[in-house]
Each structure stands twice: as C-alpha cells, then as structure tokens.
Amino acid sequence: MSPTWQTDGQTWFLLPSQPRAVVHFLGGAFVGVAPQLFYNRLLEELARMGMAIIATPYSTDIDHAQLALTAVQSLRSSLHRKALEHLPVFGLSHSLGCKLQILSCLTDPSVGAQRQGNILLAYSNAGLDQALxxxxxxxxxxxxxxxxxxxxxxxxxxxxxxxxxxEFEPSPTETNRLIEEQYPVRNNLLLEFRQDDIDDIPLLYQQLCRRFPGHTEWQHLEGDHLTPLGFSYPFRPGAEFSPIDALGQLVYQTLLTPNQRMIRHIQAWLMAELAKLKKPSLIDPTEVRN
Structure with missing residues (x-):
C-alpha cells in the first residue's frame, strides 16, 4: 500500500511503514511552496520504493541563506519527531531548490557531514537579473x-x-566560492535536461569534480527545466473508449515520458548508493593504528 501525504502544518511527509532511507526535498522557485502538489509524481514514486520523504515548502525570497537555514531546521526537527534519525539521508532538489540544498549543507556542518548524497535537478545559481x-x-x-x-x-x-x-544573498559569485571551498557532500547526481538552457549544471560539475574527484555523476536526459514537475492524475477514459480518449491518453503519456525516465534514473542511483552502504568495509578494524 502506498503511503499518503501527511503534514504538521509546515512540512509535508510521505512515510512508508519500513523506510530504507530519508529523502529531503526542496522544490524550485515559486512551485516550491507546494511540493506535495507540484512534485507529487516524483515523490510518491520514491516513497513507493521505501524512501521516507520530508518535503520542506518555502516562499520564494531573495535571502537564500535564510531559506536554507529554515530548511535545515525543518529537516532536523522532522527527523527527530518522526524517529528517522537512524536512517541515511539524501537530498533531492530542483532549480533554485538545488542552491538552497547546497547552502543547507553548508549552514549546518553536522547535516552536511551526515548527508549520504545529493540529487540536483536543473540546478540554478542565477543572479537576480537573470532569474527575475x-x-x-x-x-x-x-x-x-x-x-x-x-x-x-x-x-x-x-x-x-x-x-x-x-542581489540574492548569497550572490552567485559567493555561492560558487562556498561550493569550491566548503561544500561537504561527496556523492552527487546532477541531472541536466537537453532542452533546458537556463541551468548551471556544467559549472557545478566542474566544481564538484575538483573538490571530490570521481564522486559526481552527470547525466543528460530528454526534457526541459520543468520536467521534474509532475502530477499523479492517471488518464481516465470514458465509458466507451473513443478516438478522443486514445488521443488524450497518448498526449498524457508523451508529456510524462521525460518525467518518468528522470524518476527511473533517480531510483537507480539511490539503489546503487544504498547498496554501497551495505557493503562491508575493505579495511580490517584490527589493522587500524593510531
């Protein structure tokens, strides 16, 4: 049975009965205010594979540092109240949410150090002139x-x-400096969409490869900047399946195909990362010397 959305009035949750890991989600500018609506297809698919979803909504503002701090506080509180602190935590975010996810890992060193990995979709570090x-x-x-x-x-x-x-706070230049010097998360999946000409994935990939060589995966997928958005409303044909119903179903499936492919890539990466956590260490603890 699939988990259903819950809320405490601030944060949204999808909690499987036996979660395997936690995914902390931050959506894009403006749509990030209602992640349970604008991203429910993606998040519900991850919950069905055993991920506990903590989705932190936010109202878009120019003070990105404060938004990131609020997201960290929400995550820490949610992990404690939902008794999820023992599980590995992954970050997942879209567009501006990627910047906030990165800043949140810098804001609280303990959160950044414990993060198993981040999945960044169509990352944006645009300045105010570009963004608005x-x-x-x-x-x-x-x-x-x-x-x-x-x-x-x-x-x-x-x-x-x-x-x-x-300008945004921190500015794009300052954000780049922070990533280069302080970003603590080693494992990252960057998803770039071929019809998206406003993301900043190429530069971020170079930064992460310099900081953690061999730990960042960069994938190019079909779609555009809005591909991560998706609704879980299945097509319902009429009582008698007509040509109009067939056309509607075809259009619906065509629109969802890039979103579904993206979800499959995310699921595969998460499964691979979880498998790594189960592998025994190659180092014998008795051989470690001070």
Missing amino acids: PLLRLLFQTWPQQQMTDLWRMWMGSSSPPMNLWV
Missing part, C-alpha cells in the same frame, strides 16, 4: 501599493523586500 528580470522591472516602475498586492499574492508575505533590485 520582469519582477525587478515591475518593482521599479509600478506604484508601490500595486506591487505590494502582487507580491502578497505571489509570495505570501505582507510586503516586498525594499532591496529586491540588489
């Missing part, structure tokens, strides 16, 4: 009250930050 050019322009030209109302609708907070046109 239209929103930035609107804040500079529209009346303040109109923009406040728009911000409240999009972001869920009462007012927009006055320094929106400055």
Whole structure:
C-alpha cells in the first residue's frame, strides 16, 4: 500500500511503514511552496520504493541563506519527531531548490557531514537579473501599493523586500566560492535536461569534480527545466473508449515520458548508493593504528 501525504502544518511527509532511507526535498522557485502538489509524481514514486520523504515548502525570497537555514531546521526537527534519525539521508532538489540544498549543507556542518548524497535537478545559481528580470522591472516602475498586492499574492508575505533590485544573498559569485571551498557532500547526481538552457549544471560539475574527484555523476536526459514537475492524475477514459480518449491518453503519456525516465534514473542511483552502504568495509578494524 502506498503511503499518503501527511503534514504538521509546515512540512509535508510521505512515510512508508519500513523506510530504507530519508529523502529531503526542496522544490524550485515559486512551485516550491507546494511540493506535495507540484512534485507529487516524483515523490510518491520514491516513497513507493521505501524512501521516507520530508518535503520542506518555502516562499520564494531573495535571502537564500535564510531559506536554507529554515530548511535545515525543518529537516532536523522532522527527523527527530518522526524517529528517522537512524536512517541515511539524501537530498533531492530542483532549480533554485538545488542552491538552497547546497547552502543547507553548508549552514549546518553536522547535516552536511551526515548527508549520504545529493540529487540536483536543473540546478540554478542565477543572479537576480537573470532569474527575475520582469519582477525587478515591475518593482521599479509600478506604484508601490500595486506591487505590494502582487507580491502578497505571489509570495505570501505582507510586503516586498525594499532591496529586491540588489542581489540574492548569497550572490552567485559567493555561492560558487562556498561550493569550491566548503561544500561537504561527496556523492552527487546532477541531472541536466537537453532542452533546458537556463541551468548551471556544467559549472557545478566542474566544481564538484575538483573538490571530490570521481564522486559526481552527470547525466543528460530528454526534457526541459520543468520536467521534474509532475502530477499523479492517471488518464481516465470514458465509458466507451473513443478516438478522443486514445488521443488524450497518448498526449498524457508523451508529456510524462521525460518525467518518468528522470524518476527511473533517480531510483537507480539511490539503489546503487544504498547498496554501497551495505557493503562491508575493505579495511580490517584490527589493522587500524593510531
């Protein structure tokens, strides 16, 4: 029986009866506010293979350091309250969520040191000019009250930050420096989509290979920046299967194919990493000398 979504009012969970590992998930900008909705196909598939899902929602903001800190605090609290602290933990994230996942591993050294691996989908480390050019322009030209109302609708907070046109915190340059010097997670899976021209995977791959040679896998898959999004609503044909039903089913399956292939790659990587954890050490403890 597949687990069903639970929430404590802040975090969303999918908890198998006998979980094999924990996957901490952070979604992309704006859609990360409701991971149980926008990413349910991916997360439910992972839960069916025995992964306990902790999905931390967030409202998009320019203070990425604070978002990462909140994500870490949510993870630590959830692991304790759900009695999952004994299980290996993997990170999984999409777009901006990848940056937050990386920053979260830097924010709390104990979390970063204990992380078995991170899966980063369409990683984005864009600056404000690249990420939100239209929103930035609107804040500079529209009346303040109109923009406040728009911000409240999009972001869920009462007012927009006055320094929106400055830069994200940390900036792309500072984030790159932190990755180069401090990123603690050795095992990483980077998934790049062939029709995605806004990710920053190539540079991240080079950074991780320099920091941990031989521990980063980079895969190119069909799809675009939105491929990780997916809904678990199966196609339901009419009482009499008609040509229209057949066309609808074909379109539905075509749209889901890249998403499903991505899920299979993620599952295979997780299975391989879990298998490594079960292998006995090649070093005899009695031979270790101080």
